[in-house]
Amino acid sequence: MPDQLLYAMEVALNGLMAGVMYSLVALGFVLIFKASGIFNYAQGVMALFAAMTLVGIQNGQVPFSHMINAALGTDIHHFGWSVPALAAIALTVVVMVGLAWAVNRFVFRHLVNQEPIILFMATIGLAYFLEGVADLMWGSEIKTLDVGLPQGINDWVDTATFDLFGYGFFIDNLDIVATVIAGLLVAGLVMFSQYTKQGRALRAVADDHQAALSVGISLNFIWVLVWSIAGFVALVAGIMWGAKSGVQFSLSLIALKALPVLMLGGFTSIPGAIVGGLIIGVGEKLFEFCFGNGQCFGGIIDLGGATETWFAYVLALGFLVFRPQGLFGEKIIERV
């Protein structure tokens, strides 16, 4: 096989893996949007908050230590213990459920039946608030997240591809783990929404509030549930992205990458979030390879790199023009 094609294959494969990471973030958006019609701008910040909380708990950091020290004149920062990764993850899940309850209790319960734009604005407020709280609780310095996920080149893939093509593919172990976990997460979500009472109730609430009430579904319970699940998905995304590039403010910006994914896949489709993420992941890597670096078609087009920053958005723009509901979104039909 020609070298060029092999490189392209490796690039595409890496793109798939990056796409999984985008999908993870997009999933959280879809869940909340489906169940409550709220476009949750704070999803990215929730991932940051979850990752910071996880690191903080793991390291035995005292939450709000700066505030406490300033108020009481003390000098405490650490409890002096560290929590094992699994226990810390479990505790973070508890925190995210608490956050879901608080968000519903103090914000969205008061905004029932409001216009979507008002709900959207509320999530922007929530994003800034949560970002501030996260800094206040755990400090704003860059942290490393280590829950024992394998990292670095996967030797098996490297050897196997070397034996096959005479060229070893570089695939990061972390990306493989992310793919497996995303697969499990989606399978779990599908089983939950299709086979459980709460899942059916969730779909019902997403469809019609009044009808849901009339069959005995508590809207508040479902909203807390769905924000909890979104919090859990945010935690998973936070762990993956945090392990990859450190826990810092820029983590919350991955939410912006989820936007084109959602426009591609449709705001209301879980498979759409997955496929959309993969298409964008592969698309931007291949586009960069072909036209950013001029590696294809004899280099007739060479844009000089950095196409990855805009490719996804241009693709999304195209979709907005020609297929606004996305690949898998529900087509909006109105009877006249």
Add this chain to the structure above:
Amino acid sequence: MNAQSQSFVTEDGRTIGPTVLDLRNITLRFGGVEAIKDISFDIREGEIRAIIGPNGAGKSSMLNVISGFYVPQEGEVWFRGKPRPAMKPYEVAQQGIARTFQNIALFEGMSVLDNVMTGRLAHMKTNILTQALWWGAAAREEEENRAAVERVIDFLEIQAIRKTPVGRLPYGLKKRVELARALAAEPSLLLLDEPMAGMNVEEKEDMSRFILDVNDEFGTTIALIEHDMGVVMDLSDRVVVMDYGRKIGDGTPDEVRGNQDVIDAYLGVAHD
């Protein structure tokens, strides 16, 4: 023993049981507007109770009070012999009061089967993990619920559209699916808000037959709002008549038909 706990036989020879739901001096206001003014009536086990009246009489508001969507400022709702505390609509539904809506409230994106299954939510008791994994008691429970739903689907003759998304169905069938969802809950009281609104004669006849059959075969107590007088007089055992938020008549169809206030409300009366 008081009169409410006794059964009696109607003029058609139908036996009507003791009181299920008793509304006592209900007053409902929206700001300065009194939608319901000091209304009392009861609904007895096994009967078909109609609420009629001109547009804006407060019939739907009354139904919304019963199903918990509105909370009256004054008066009490007694359910099964006990005063009912202020409740959320979902809590009322869990107590066994199912309803349909004037403007159809279905889950449009879900199939007919899934819609009817949501009616069974209050009957599902097993935990979430076993449900997700389709395990043991949860699998049995799902099968039982599914069987109950299939009975309702057969009964209302909507087998053919079982898998169709509700959004694609014509109006008349949607009304029937909504009835199926309410029935699947096996309610002790079924509230129907204009079940025949906007239907043609044939569809109305079908719906009337279903309502009578439901009452006959399952012994379901039904309270319904309807504008078609012919239908109301044929179906119901007793009728409450409302006008401008007041109760102006209450009794068997024949009694109500002869009531001068009711005739005035419907035909208008000369004011001099």
